[in-house]
Amino acid sequence: MSQHRPLLKRLIITSVLMFGFAFALVPLYDVFCQVTGLNGKPSMEKAKVSESVDHTQQVAVDFLTHAKEGAPFKVTTESRRLTVNIGEMNKVSFIASNLSDKDRVFQAVPSVSPGLAAQYLHKVQCFCFEQQPLKANEKIEMTLLFYVDEALPAEIEEMTLSYTLFDITDKI
């Protein structure tokens, strides 16, 4: 038995470390995605305004919204699809309504497809930066200000900005 102890100890430690590694994968995954910009998670920080506008290059941007199952909200926009100049500031208005008879708070989580385009779409103002409290059956207007970076690869001709609405009333 004593001859086995050192090896046994090392193997048990390895198993425990690998169990920890599974949890270490979670922050590693986030860091990896941030560095490479691979998973379409746009920045939730306010961006700086662009300095120049390129009138020769254009890109189509689609807007999608959908409420998570059970979240009693609706967000609509009149401009479902915009063709924008690279670097130009664009303003899009969204109407958010609370479909329930209670005061609720929602959080919109943005996602950009294709994933690689996410890092080139800069939001200067977005309702997704804050939690949005809505009174029972209330309707409010919200604004999105964004522009598309000049560094956008030429092969990306259209992109989709999608918002998922989560009901976070109980989680605040």
Add this chain to the structure above:
Amino acid sequence: MDDSMYQQNDSAEHHQPSGIKRWLYTTNHKDIGTLYLGFSLLMLFVGGAMAMVIRAELFQPGLQLVEPNFFNQMTTVHGLIMVFGAVMPAFVGLANWMIPLMIGAPDMALPRMNNWSFWILPFAFAILIGSLFMEGGGPNFGWTFYAPLSTTYSNDNTALFVFSVHIMGISSIMGAINVIVTIFNLRAPGMTLMKMPMFVWTWLITAFLLIAVMPVLAGTVTMVLTDKYFGTSFFDAMGGGDPVMFQHIFWFFGHPEVYIMILPAFGIISTIIPTFSRKQLFGYHSMVYATVSIAFLSFIVWAHHMFTTGMPLAAELFFMYSTMLISVPTGVKIFNWVATMWRGSLSFEVPMLFAIAFIVLFTIGGFSGLMLAITPADFQYHDTYFVVAHFHYVLVTGALFSIIAAVYFWLPKWTGHMFNIRLAKTHFWLSLISVNVLFFPMHFVGLAGMPRRIADYALQFADFNMIISLGGFAFGLSQLLFVWCVVQCFRGGEKVPAKVWDGAEGLEWQVPSPAPYHTFATPPEVK
């Protein structure tokens, strides 16, 4: 010296409890090996019965026998039982029985842990199977338990699933630790690493894979548990988590897992083919290096299960090429087996029949795997019956056939009797034909677009599904012959000598048949 050996045997027999206690308290590697093998045979039939439910429901289009929710529980638990209850314990059982005999050790290095690692297994599966009979039913999210199916949308019995996977994981890790310590510390004098039999080599590498990835699986199910019951958000976008991350973590475990289920099979085939070709194994060294490279590559290919999750092009290409790279060491192995048979004095005993069927049919499964590795093609094949056909060719005609071959190969050594050869050959031919009737047409319906894991299908798939189901019933029934053959062999039969097969080599053939309760109390000398 002889006297002391006899005394040792005597005292051991005095201490040996009888009846059920013998099996509960045993620390003997042969007893524990038998327990593992018996348990996995039982699980093979439990999981097989679930497969029969699946095939009976799919016999005709429309819903006839079971509710879709119950159908989903059947596909889920069938997968879990076959992977963790049938294939893996069978390999651990073979390791227990054969590794000490092959390396000239008196027993496994850690016999008490060995007892423990077996006896927690029945509890794991009692919990899993028991959940099927509880209110709400068993797990229904597929054996891959993707979030959010297993978190947001699963039933309240998910905790039972999680705990049973924890127990299975602990059992596998203890088994793997035992194998590594045994191989490193208890080899007979003179047996260097590069003189070890291939089965021992492949198991050593498998054990390292187990230690590397089973804890990751335990971590994954723990995250599912806390997401579902304790309000964490590892996989929930609402709390900043990411459901795609689940797939990355799961397949980081899941891909090495498939090699855990096939590397020991490679070892078995590398033992049987030379025996009945009456030649040395062709390219022993390249076999060892191929096994090591397969184990290494298995860690960098996981996302080929996730081509359709919207990965960027660079990642899809990386995982496509690295996956295809695995076919190189695997091809080396197939080449070596064929080269071993080339100009050998072949004879076709039952283990050899299963081994040859393994080579042919596993290669078919390998080729369909290559097809699936082609990213653009995978968008068509993903989640269809083509995938089901692929992994059943590698797991049934691969892993399971190798286990059956191993049992027929070493059964006379374990029991001291030759099995009924005519019955075993009937079992082989019935299995071979029915398994192909069962799985080959799945390629066709898969390419034509039939999705997997759904209780119903479009009418145009009706004829093929009827054929598949008939093959399934025939394959399931054929395995009863296997049980009959094994039971008969334990009860009696023609006595066999120590060296059962005339072409066999290795230390296990130096001990008498049946192998005595205690072997190699004094280590043999290996030249």
